[in-house]
Amino acid sequence: MSRPVLVLGGGIGGLAAALALARKGRRVRLFEQGAELKEVGAGIQLGPNVYRMFEVLGLFEAIERWSAHPENLIMRDALTGEEVTRIPVGSEAFRKRFGGYLYGVIHRGDLYQVLLEACRAERAIEIQERRKGLSFEDRGDRVVLRMEGGEAIEGECLIGADGLWSRVRAQILGDGKPRVSGHIAYRAVLPRAQVPDDLWQNNVVLWAGPKTHLVHYPLRRGELYNLVAVFHSDRYEEGWDVFGDKDELTRKFENERPEVQRLLEKINVWKMWVLCDREPARRWSKGRVTLLGDAAHPTLQYLAQGANMAIEDAVVLAAYGEITGFDWEKTFGLYEDARYKRTARVQIMSRYYGDAYHAAGVVRELRNDLLASEPGAAPDFEGVAWLYDGIRLPQANT
Ligand SMILES: Cc1cc2nc3c(=O)[nH]c(=O)nc-3n(C[C@H](O)[C@H](O)[C@H](O)COP(=O)(O)OP(=O)(O)OC[C@H]3O[C@@H](n4cnc5c(N)ncnc54)[C@H](O)[C@@H]3O)c2cc1C
Numbered sequence: 001m002s003r004p005v006l007v008l009g010g011g012i013g014g015l016a017a018a019l020a021l022a023r024k025g026r027r028v029r030l031f032e033q034g035a036e037l038k039e040v041g042a043g044i045q046l047g048p049n050v051y052r053m054f055e056v057l058g059l060f061e062a063i064e065r066w067s068a069h070p071e072n073l074i075m076r077d078a079l080t081g082e083e084v085t086r087i088p089v090g091s092e093a094f095r096k097r098f099g100g101y102l103y104g105v106i107h108r109g110d111l112y113q114v115l116l117e118a119c120r121a122e123r124a125i126e127i128q129e130r131r132k133g134l135s136f137e138d139r140g141d142r143v144v145l146r147m148e149g150g151e152a153i154e155g156e157c158l159i160g161a162d163g164l165w166s167r168v169r170a171q172i173l174g175d176g177k178p179r180v181s182g183h184i185a186y187r188a189v190l191p192r193a194q195v196p197d198d199l200w201q202n203n204v205v206l207w208a209g210p211k212t213h214l215v216h217y218p219l220r221r222g223e224l225y226n227l228v229a230v231f232h233s234d235r236y237e238e239g240w241d242v243f244g245d246k247d248e249l250t251r252k253f254e255n256e257r258p259e260v261q262r263l264l265e266k267i268n269v270w271k272m273w274v275l276c277d278r279e280p281a282r283r284w285s286k287g288r289v290t291l292l293g294d295a296a297h298p299t300l301q302y303l304a305q306g307a308n309m310a311i312e313d314a315v316v317l318a319a320y321g322e323i324t325g326f327d328w329e330k331t332f333g334l335y336e337d338a339r340y341k342r343t344a345r346v347q348i349m350s351r352y353y354g355d356a357y358h359a360a361g362v363v364r365e366l367r368n369d370l371l372a373s374e375p376g377a378a379p380d381f382e383g384v385a386w387l388y389d390g391i392r393l394p395q396a397n398t
Contacts, residue, residue, distance in 0.1 A: 006155035013293025013310030043226030049390030078209030210360035280344030
């Protein structure tokens, strides 16, 4: 029997990669360092580009059962409350423009569960928890993954889906720590009953304030309300998923609209993320080893596309695997060629979007003027088309 594909990391990217490869007939062993396979309890936004990937993976209906479709993406000025711009992502015009798919939002736990159940239903996938990978060795005809505890596991190739602090990346690229952006995110999910009626709406709303923003949208068909609050702070060097400082959060938003303050007040337990990204890389594979998702191209979350990109990566990687007859070095080269510019654009544009959301002074006024649309004008989706049009799937003759 041939050696399995090894996947290090059981986040959204790792599971999607395991599934996409199993669907192409490969045997996969996936190792996750955590004690339990799960995602943080918060929302995630899904562009039409990733719904097409769910279709390819045979998961569209399962995802649709759990996702909800907001009517609009709306940006408001957090100082005045004025609406800056909106994109009607729940409209028929949007669906038609983007190949029959709408914009969606989903609880991370639900998305994760759909992926996990699909992986568990594949006999070709073996998942092990509490297994931490330390390093790898490429022996030319196979890879050897060294685990904490000393075991050495052989595979035909290795996919590092081990996230922002990837060890596999450190060994392939050796490009040091991620870039700390100086932006902090707090995330919380409120039960519907805790959200005042006048603040509840079926839209993704972003309140753009000087060096801050707040996003909210309903989840699980309106049972829950997802909140993400972001502000600039240089108090934190690095860290992930730790409890925050509520006073600092309150201070940062103190001059903003009452709607913003009222939502922030509703939250008791906030967790804090120190947001990081990296400069785009041209190559992230070597021999029989590659990277996928945040390990390859970590991005700030301002386009809400990090997980979307990881899932696109998985589908493209598996498609090239099939095309090359699972010649891994060739597969990884083609996969990188197909992915590096798109993922770099997401990394770079996410920074620009963050700057626009957090603009102050004259820049804020200019932003509001430039994004304003003519009253009564038909919606224009061209600004987001590069992203939501999605990717062309690899074909055998390309
Ligand atoms: C505030 C915020 C909001 C966001 N919103 C969105 C959004 O709306 N839409 C969107 O598409 N994206 C969003 N993202 C980005 C998205 O969460 C990430 O891009 C995505 O989760 C990356 O998935 P991944 O599988 O590549 O990495 P991760 O989720 O980081 O998974 C890596 C996994 O590898 C495991 N691991 C690490 N090292 C080892 C090791 N040595 N051995 C074994 N296992 C290991 C980890 O435990 C982890 O489970 C957001 C991010 C943030 C911070």
